[in-house]
Amino acid sequence: MTVAAAEPPRAPLAQRLGTHLASYGGFIPAIVLLGLFFLVPLGIVVCYSFWETIDYSVVHHWTLDNYHYFFSVSAYVTTMWATLWVALVSTAIAIGLAFPFAYWLSRYVPRRLRLPLLVLVIVPFWTSYLLRVYSWLTILGEKGVLNRLLQWTGITHHPLSVFLYDRPAVILVLVYLYFPFGALTLYSSLERFDWNQLRAAMDLGASPLQAIVRILVPQIRPGLITAIIFVFIPILGEYLTPQIVGGTGGVMIGNLIVNFFQAAEYTRGAAVSLLIAAFIVGLLAVFRKSLSSADAYGA
Amino acid sequence: MARDLEVLSTRARISRALLGGYALAIYVFLFAPIVLLVLFSFNANRYGTFPITGWTLTWYRQAFDDYQVHDAVVTTLKVGLQVTVVSTLVGTAAAFPLVRSRLPFREGIRILFILPIMIPGLLIGVALLVLFTSTFHWTLSPETAVIGQSVYTTPFVILLVAARLQGFDRALERAAADLGANAFERLRRIVMPLILPAVFAGALFAFTLSLDEFIITYFLIGGHNTLPIFIYTQVKFGITPEVNAVASMLLAGSLLLLAVAFGMPQFVRVVRRAFLHARVA
Numbered sequence: 001m002t003v004a005a006a007e008p009p010r011a012p013l014a015q016r017l018g019t020h021l022a023s024y025g026g027f028i029p030a031i032v033l034l035g036l037f038f039l040v041p042l043g044i045v046v047c048y049s050f051w052e053t054i055d056y057s058v059v060h061h062w063t064l065d066n067y068h069y070f071f072s073v074s075a076y077v078t079t080m081w082a083t084l085w086v087a088l089v090s091t092a093i094a095i096g097l098a099f100p101f102a103y104w105l106s107r108y109v110p111r112r113l114r115l116p117l118l119v120l121v122i123v124p125f126w127t128s129y130l131l132r133v134y135s136w137l138t139i140l141g142e143k144g145v146l147n148r149l150l151q152w153t154g155i156t157h158h159p160l161s162v163f164l165y166d167r168p169a170v171i172l173v174l175v176y177l178y179f180p181f182g183a184l185t186l187y188s189s190l191e192r193f194d195w196n197q198l199r200a201a202m203d204l205g206a207s208p209l210q211a212i213v214r215i216l217v218p219q220i221r222p223g224l225i226t227a228i229i230f231v232f233i234p235i236l237g238e239y240l241t242p243q244i245v246g247g248t249g250g251v252m253i254g255n256l257i258v259n260f261f262q263a264a265e266y267t268r269g270a271a272v273s274l275l276i277a278a279f280i281v282g283l284l285a286v287f288r289k290s291l292s293s294a295d296a297y298g299a
Numbered sequence: 300m301a302r303d304l305e306v307l308s309t310r311a312r313i314s315r316a317l318l319g320g321y322a323l324a325i326y327v328f329l330f331a332p333i334v335l336l337v338l339f340s341f342n343a344n345r346y347g348t349f350p351i352t353g354w355t356l357t358w359y360r361q362a363f364d365d366y367q368v369h370d371a372v373v374t375t376l377k378v379g380l381q382v383t384v385v386s387t388l389v390g391t392a393a394a395f396p397l398v399r400s401r402l403p404f405r406e407g408i409r410i411l412f413i414l415p416i417m418i419p420g421l422l423i424g425v426a427l428l429v430l431f432t433s434t435f436h437w438t439l440s441p442e443t444a445v446i447g448q449s450v451y452t453t454p455f456v457i458l459l460v461a462a463r464l465q466g467f468d469r470a471l472e473r474a475a476a477d478l479g480a481n482a483f484e485r486l487r488r489i490v491m492p493l494i495l496p497a498v499f500a501g502a503l504f505a506f507t508l509s510l511d512e513f514i515i516t517y518f519l520i521g522g523h524n525t526l527p528i529f530i531y532t533q534v535k536f537g538i539t540p541e542v543n544a545v546a547s548m549l550l551a552g553s554l555l556l557l558a559v560a561f562g563m564p565q566f567v568r569v570v571r572r573a574f575l576h577a578r579v580a
Binding site: 022023024025026027028029030031033034035037038039040041042044045048058097100101103104105108115117119120121123124126127128129130131132134135136137138139141143144145148176179180208233234236237238239240244254257258261266269270273276277280284 | 310314315318319321322325326328329330331332333335336339346348349350385388389390392393394395396397399400408411412414415417418419420421422423425426427428429430433434446447449450453454457482507510511513514518527530531534538542543546549550553554557561567571
């Protein structure tokens with residue numbers, strides 16, 4: 001409607017409407033789908049987070065109680081910080097592992113082998129997310145491969161349960177899950193880097209590390225930021241990994257949200273959801289430039 | 300090409316060798332869990348672990364005879380097909396104005412279209428749960444799961460088709476118009492054949508994502524099971540070789556789709572263009 005009004009009048013109304021329908025009509029189904037089933041529910045969650053639940057029913061009474069409640073329970077606040085910590089550490093490790101890999105792929109691998117090797121990285125990513133979490137149970141569990149190996153080599157005599165059901169297991173699996181994302185994003189950025197610049201820097205006396213830090217990294221910065229953000233954000237909303245391999249020690253904020261909703265405490269769950277959503281949208285807004293920059297993917 | 304033939308110093312050779320070994324270790328890390336999963340599904344050992352006590356198809360037979368697995372497979376395929384149809388149609392339609400119109404809020408709409416990919420599925424799941432149960436008072440069913448999954452898969456179709464349309468020479472359409480083709484003929488004879496690989500890639504993406512989707516489905520499907528939900532409910536009771544067998548079959552399904560996709564050169568080109576060389580937001 002605003003669309004039609006914004007255009008200067010040129011042709012008869014019916015004809016103009018026809019043209020607009022032809023130009024913009026394609027948006028209608030998507031706007032209905034994503035508006036009604038994405039924006040509206042998010043809006044409802046925002047409202048719920050400021051309403052009250054009394055006797056299992058939601059009362060439209062504006063209040064900050066849900067937020068007060070969340071921040072008054074120390075276990076929840078601890079979980080929130082733990083989630084941020086786990087997300088930071090996992091992102092750092094995943095990107096730290098992905099960088100040398102992407103560097104190798106874009107610098108030392110012959111051009112015709114690059115795509116197949118890249119596809120090999122994506123294959124696990126394409127397979128089920130649940131299965132990739134689940135498969136670690138067969139490795140880290142009490143009867144898992146790691147314990148069998150330790151017993152077989154005589155390092156221990158009893159199965160150890162320390163590998164699973166705590167924060168390190170969660171971090172390991174998260175790194176495993178999100179490494180391909182980091183590698184793919186970094187590769188697409190490094191692929192466009194002119195390696196002669198690195199050689200020139202070293203000819204001028206820079207050590208390889210200096211050359212990478214001072215010449216390479218600044219140039220791929222948008223790609224690096226994109227990789228970090230794209231790994232960090234989904235980890236914040238993780239539910240399945242802590243649920244399956246985390247035990248009580250590895251609980252993340254996603255598990256809290258699910259617990260609230262399963263206990264029909266919709267308004268409290270909504271408040272926690274909104275905290276995460278607001279944080280994510282904030283991150284996206286702050287790093288908007290890097291994310292939308294053509295350089296990130298070297299358009 | 301010149302880069303491949305470059306004469307490397309000794310130090311560069313060493314770093315190349317070290318990084319090569321490192322990359323190999325990364326591939327082992329990426330594939331070991333999946334390979335073990337499949338290995339144990341053929342292992343006679345009923346704890347689903349080492350040692351390998353013999354090879355068997357028992358677990359697969361058990362899985363095939365399990366009516367719960369049957370139901371889950373049927374639901375998964377039904378939901379997957381519906382999601383594919385919805386997101387392919389909606390996504391393709393939306394890609395046109397996104398690329399071609401000069402809408403004042405095009406940036407806003409673009410962000411709306413990308414956001415469902417960026418926001419964790421968990422939040423989409425709970426938000427829709429509230430909408431469906433508290434606001435609409437709907438009963439949860441595979442259909443509500445279809446809606447939820449479509450919210451998440453449609454943006455992928457939009458991205459793929461939009462990337463293809465961006466590289467589309469509009470002179471072809473003008474030429475067809477000059478030669479007397481009407482809008483419908485232009486769409487059918489010029490535009491559709493050119494964007495078809497992207498539409499197909501989008502459909503394949505949507506189907507695969509739907510096949511494996513867990514968290515949104517978990518909240519919205521009510522009493523029904525898709526394969527991932529079924530596996531999850533089983534994992535609560537510990538891992539069994541039967542679950543390994545079901546998991547391996549799901550894996551085989553995804554890989555088959557991937558092989559089909561990458562067997563087609565157009566698919567590779569379209570996906571490369573959309574995800575490696577396109578703007579994100």
